[in-house]
Amino acid sequence: MIRKMSNGADEEADEFLYEDGTVRLRNSNIELMDQDILYHLALGSGSHDLVEMFGDVKFVCLGGTPKRMEQFAHYIMGEIGHKLPTGTTLQDISQFSYRYSMYKVGPVLSISHGMGLPSMGILLHEVIKLMYHAKVKDPVFLRIGTSGGIGIEPGTVVISEQTVDGLLRPYYELAVLGKIVQRPAVLDKKLMRELKALHHAEDPYETVTGKTMCTTDFYEGQGRLDGAFCDFNENEKMEYLEKIQSANVINMEMESLAFAALTHSAGIRSAVICVTIVDRLKGDQIHAPKEVLDEYQKRPQKLVSRYIKKFLQTKGRFMDSYCGSPCVKSPRRFKLVQQESENYD
Numbered sequence: 118m119i120r121k122m123s124n125g126a127d128e129e130a131d132e133f134l135y136e137d138g139t140v141r142l143r144n145s146n147i148e149l150m151d152q153d154i155l156y157h158l159a160l161g162s163g164s165h166d167l168v169e170m171f172g173d174v175k176f177v178c179l180g181g182t183p184k185r186m187e188q189f190a191h192y193i194m195g196e197i198g199h200k201l202p203t204g205t206t207l208q209d210i211s212q213f214s215y216r217y218s219m220y221k222v223g224p225v226l227s228i229s230h231g232m233g234l235p236s237m238g239i240l241l242h243e244v245i246k247l248m249y250h251a252k253v254k255d256p257v258f259l260r261i262g263t264s265g266g267i268g269i270e271p272g273t274v275v276i277s278e279q280t281v282d283g284l285l286r287p288y289y290e291l292a293v294l295g296k297i298v299q300r301p302a303v304l305d306k307k308l309m310r311e312l313k314a315l316h317h318a319e320d321p322y323e324t325v326t327g328k329t330m331c332t333t334d335f336y337e338g339q340g341r342l343d344g345a346f347c348d349f350n351e352n353e354k355m356e357y358l359e360k361i362q363s364a365n366v367i368n369m370e371m372e373s374l375a376f377a378a379l380t381h382s383a384g385i386r387s388a389v390i391c392v393t394i395v396d397r398l399k400g401d402q403i404h405a406p407k408e409v410l411d412e413y414q415k416r417p418q419k420l421v422s423r424y425i426k427k428f429l430q431t432k433g434r435f436m437d438s439y440c441g442s443p444c445v446k447s448p449r450r451f452k453l454v455q456q457e458s459e460n461y462d
């Protein structure tokens with residue numbers, strides 16, 4: 118994977134992984150600390166054996182709400198045939214942070230990120246450090262979310278090929294020590310294509326790729342007329358939405374810039390998969406009933422599940438019912454995983 122530098126030059130992202138594929142931190146301060154407290158995750162390198170707890174993680178799935186990520190954890194557990202030790206249930210590992218929720222299902226972490234760039238940014242600092250402390254090898258990060266579509270049918274799944282800010286710039290900007298730092302927001306194109314290829318012809322919705330706009334607000338920031346404040350009219354709104362549509366933006370959400378920029382800076386492959394829940398060229402309010410929205414939210418999860426299962430099957434790995442980590446392939450268990458996936462689809 119080629120990593121874009123903030124000066125525009127290309128660099129091999131593999132340099133940001135150690136030779137064995139584990140995540141290398143680009144902050145030498147961390148190595149010098151006695152312990153690193155991952156405050157918002159309620160974890161720490163001194164208080165927890167992070168290698169034992171997370172060393173087998175391969176996929177880090179992120180989405181806005183704790184409920185969605187709990188549901189995804191249960192769903193993926195069935196899909197990959199992971200069994201919890203007898204008498205145990207899925208636990209929210211970060212429960213006592215009262216900030217984010219985190220569930221672990223074998224090689225899959227399912228984490229809520231809240232709303233907006235700061236919430237995503239803080240979480241990613243800690244999850245990327247978690248990958249480093251746990252010596253996780255070559256993880257893949259996937260955001261499974263919702264978005265507002267620009268001229269596309271609600272319910273469409275969008276895999277982002279690029280993410281831009283409200284000014285159509287492909288950077289995540291942050292004020293650091295009184296200066297603006299711009300980090301290029303780059304998503305993995307190969308991963309995007311692999312995900313797109315997992316759309317099935319019989320899926321009753323489309324799966325498309327395109328440019329995603331990441332805004333710092335849901336109302337004025339996305340050109341809505343229905344916020345508590347609005348200093349523009351319908352014509353100005355439509356002019357803006359049509360302008361970004363002609364710049365190939367097909368959906369809008371609120372976290373992809375930090376997600377793309379921070380994973381890219383860490384040399385981690387990542388993708389953003391969001392279902393659209395409204396067509397912004399037709400309106401601002403979310404009218405779809407709850408059951409429809411619930412079904413829409415499952416669409417990105419379904420695609421990601423197909424990707425995870427394909428990876429585990431291709432690599433000849435499977436989730437053993439009892440050891441809880443990828444083990445040597447067992448033909449019997451492997452067949453079971455395949456059957457489960459056929460049943461679901």
Ligand SMILES: O=P(O)(O)O[C@H]1O[C@H](CO)[C@@H](O)[C@H]1O
Nearest residue numbers: 181232233262263370371372
């Ligand atoms: O559905 P999720 O993933 O939470 O994301 C989208 O929904 C929220 C707005 O309703 C924003 O956070 C936006 O990015």
Ligand SMILES: O=c1cc[nH]c(=O)[nH]1
Nearest residue numbers: 263264265369370371
């Ligand atoms: O319109 C929408 C819908 C979901 N999420 C957003 O950020 N915008």
